[in-house]
Amino acid sequence: MVDTATGQDNSDKGVPFNLGYKIWLEKDGGIQGDGFFQILEHIKQTGSIAGAATAMSMSYRTVWGKIKTVEKKWGIPLVITKVGGETGGGATLTPNAENMLASYYNFKEQVDKEIHRIFNSVFKV
Secondary structure, eight states, rough: OTTTOOBBGGGGOOSSSSOOOOOEEETTTEEEEHHHHHHHHHHHHHHHHHHHHHHTTOOHHHHHHHHHHHHHTSSSSEEEEESSSSHHHHHEEHHHHHHHHHHHHHHHHHHHHHHHHHHHHTTTT
């Protein structure tokens, strides 16, 4: 069995299973995890909500709804949109969103290292 986070197969080490876990942030009943932060990352990369929606195999409306829901729950703007025209429309992340994205990746990386260290120690992998 292969650990989805590391690609490591622990079956040859006497452990019949691998570590799997999910990280999410909660506020007022709302849950944001990897999927939401991937949306922000795709907006950052593509410069558009439509581009993020395509990359995530979601509708524009679904992605826009998720953004607006989180903005309301967190009380901070996350995306700045520019209406199309001669130069075209687009979307960019606010500094708040950039900071949240960087913090989430940093946190996730630290958790991943620590949880694997504990797993390997406890199960003697």
